[in-house]
Amino acid sequence: MVVGFFPTACACLLAVSPVADGGCDTTGSVRLEGVVVRGATSGSGRSLALPVEVAGRGFLREFFTGDLSRTLGRVAGVRSMDIGSGFAKPVIRGMGFNRVVVSENGIKQEGQQWGADHGLEIDAFGVERVTVVKGPVSLLYGSDAMGGAVEISRGLPPAKEGIYGEVAMMAKSVNGTLGGSVMVGAKRGSWFTRFRYSERHFGDYRVPTDTIVYLTRRLPIHGRALKNTAGAERDAEGHVEYLSGGYHGWLAASNAYQKVGFFPGAHGIPDASRLTDDGNRWNVEMPYSVVNHLKLSTRQQLARWGALFSWDAGYQGNRREEWSLFHTHYGGQQPPERFPDRELSFFLETLSSSASARWGTEGREWTVGWDAQGQWNRVGGYAFLLPDYDRWTTGLFALFTFRVGERFSASGGARYDRGRVSVAASEDVYLADYLRGRGYDEAEIEYYRWRAYGARRHFGDVSASFGAEWRVDERQSLRINAGRGFRLPGAHELASNGVHHGAFRHEQGDPSLSSERGWQLDLSYTREGAGFSFSFSPFCSFFRNYIYLIPTGEWSVLPHAGQIYRYAGARVVFAGAELSLGMDLPGGFRYHFTGEYVYTRNRDARVPLSFSPPASARNVLSWGGARFRCHAEWQCTATQRQVARNEDPTPGANLFHAGATGTLSLGGARAEVTLSLQNLLGTRYHNHLSFYRKVEIPEPGCDIQMVIRVSF
C-alpha cells in the first residue's frame, strides 16, 4: 500500500512545481519566509544551512488558536499532535516528543516531553516570534534536537519611552473557550520591564458524531460533546531587561499551569456507564492531567574586544500529575494517605547554563561555547511508570561561517557531549504479592518485583553539521546541509516499566540502550520574485539506532496489558519534502500553497513508524491590506496507510476554513479583531497524530473563534 502511495505523493508535489516558473509571491498575510538567519542573533547562533521558517507577529496573530503548537501546525513541515481541542505538541518532519527542542529565550524547555497527554507549557498570548529549524540541530542544542527546534524569542524593547500595554480576549465555539491576557510594560532609559498574565478556560469539545466504536463496542457521545475534555490554563510571566552600551542582560520568571480532563472512554476499558452526561460542560473530573511549569532565567551579554560574550542560565521546575480515582488490581494495596487519587506524579527540576563567545570579521565568523545541564526527577503516585532519576549532560561546540565572494557561503561546526543518567531501583511489593497469589514461582516473582533496576549509564557523542549556500542569482538560492545528530536515551526509554493510561499498554525501558544516532541530508531551493515565491526542501535521514517502542510478542504479567512494548533501537529512514508556492493574482488576491510529505520506515522490522504525518496540503486564497485582511482555505490531508504495527490507518479529509482580521485605530490605542472559522462544513475526520485517534474519536467539528486585541 505504501508502495503505491509514495509515488503518488511525489507526483503531486512535482506536479505543482511547473507553476513556479509562472512568477508569484508569498501570501502577505501568511508570511512564512524560508530564510536562513545568518548568525544575526545570539543564543542559538543559527548559522547552519538548514531550512528555517520564521513565524512573525502577524502570522502568530492571524492564526492564533490559544495554543502555540496548533498555530505552528500551519508551517510547512510542522504538524501538531493534538490532545482534544485544548493542547497540542509540535511534530517536525515526523519527529516529536524528545526529538524536538523547544527553546524560549535561549533556555531549552524541559518537561516530561515524552508524554503525549499534555501541551507545550508556553503562553501562546505572549509569543512574538518563532523560528522553526527543520533538521538535526544537536550541534546547537546538544542531545534531543534530532528532528529540529522551535525557538521562541522575545521581541526587542520598544523604541519609545513610556508605559504601554495590551489586553486580549478570545472566545471559541467548539469547546466554549473563554480566554484573556493582560500585558503591561514600561521603558525608561536603559531599563525595560514587562509583565503578562493570561488565562484560558475551555469546556468539553464538540464532535460531529453521536457514537464512537472502540474495541468493538459502540459508545454514546451524549450531546455531541466529548465528556470531561474540558480544561484550563493560567500563565504568568515577567521580565526586567537592561540594555546599554555593549551590555544587554535580563532576568525573567514565568509559570505555566495547565489542567485538562481525559475522556473517560479513553482511560481504561471503555464503559458506557462512565460516559453518561453529567450536565456540566465546564467541569474537570477524574481522570485528568495537571502540569505546572516554573521557569527562572537570565541572559548576560557583553560586546567587547571585538567579540560577543553570552551566558544564559535557568532553573525549571516541572510538575506533571495524572489523577484518577484510586484503583488497584493488588488486594494488599491501600490508597496513599496523602493524595489518595494521584495515580502518577513526576517532578523534574532542571538547572541549565550555556556560555558562548562569537567573533569574526566580515566574511568569517567563529563561535565557541559550552553547555551544561543537570536534571533531577522525583516520582510519586499509587501507580508506577517511571523511577526517580538524575541526568547530567555537558557539551563543547565550535561553529563557523565563511563567505566566499558575493554568492557563496559555507557554515558548520562540531560538538562533543558527555552525559550521565542514574536511574534509581524501584521495587513493587504489591505486584510481587499479586503474582504470588496467581501462582508464579519465586524466581519469576523476584524478576518482576523490580519495576526498575538501578542503573548508571555514561554516554558520549559527536554532533556535526556542514552546509553551503549558493546564491545562483538575485532570485534563486540553493542550500545543502549534511548533519549528524544524536540523542541520549531518555530515562523513560531506559527505565519505564508499567501501564500508562494514556497509552494503555505495558511500556518497558531497556537500561542497556545506547544513544540514538542519525545522519540527515537537506536540500532547499528558493526562488523569489516580484509577486512570486517558491521553495522546495527535500530531506532524507538515516538512523542507526532510532529508539522507539516495539511490540515484543511477550505477554505482560501486569493486569490490563496485552503484550509488552519495549524501547529498542532500529535502523530507520525518514524522507520527505515540503513545497511552498505563493503568487499574486489580479484584483489584490494572493494564492499560497504549502504541501508536505514524510516517508518513514523501520528497516529492521520492515514497517513504517507510528505517528507518521500523512501527506497534506493547504491552499490559501487571501485578500486585503494593512487594515483588513481575509482568507479562505482548503486543507487536504491524504489517507495515512503508512502505519506501524498495531496502529490503524487514518482516512484523509478535505477541510475548509476562513478568517478575517480588521484593525482599528482609536486615539492612541489600536484594536485588532480576528475572526476565524475552522472546519466550516463540520466534516467528521480523524487526525492521525491525535492523542484520541486510537480511541476512534473524531476531531472537533465546526469552530468559530474570535480574538480581540487592544494595544496602547
Next chain:
Amino acid sequence: MKTKTFWRCLAFAVTALFLAAACEDSDNVSPVIDLEEPADGDTLRIGAGVHFEMDLSDNEALKSYRVAFHDNFDGHGHDSRADEETISFTYDRSWDVSGKKSTHVHHHDIIIAANATPGPYHMEVYCTDASGNEAYLVRDVVLSHEGGEDDDED
C-alpha cells in the same frame, strides 16, 4: 545551465526516494478475534468452567492468545469489594497457537474459583501474531452463583 543541473540532481533524489519506498512491507495486519462464547453481558456460574469458544485468524501466522478476568465493581476502577469469605476473582492465562493461520478454540479450561465474589467483571481477550500484531477485545460478564450455563452443556 546551473538550473538544469539542479533539476537533474532533484530528479535523481526523488528517484532514490522512490526506490527506497519500493521495498515491501512486512506483516502489519492484526489477527482477528471472533469470540462466540461468552457473549457480552453473559452470566457465568461461580465454581464452574467457562464455555469458551472463538475463531482466531491471521493473514500470516498466529502466535498466542490470552484471556484475563478482573472485577468491574465500581463501574470504573477496580476497588476490591471482597469480604472475608469471597475474593475478587482474577484470571490470566495464555495459550500457544503458533504456526496456525486460523484456528477454532473451544474449551472449558477457565474455572471460576468457588470463592469468587459475585458481580460484574471484565473479560479481556488478546491475540498476537508471529510479527507482534495484536488484537484485543473486552466483554462485560457477570459472575453469579445462580444462572449461567453449566459446564456440561456441550
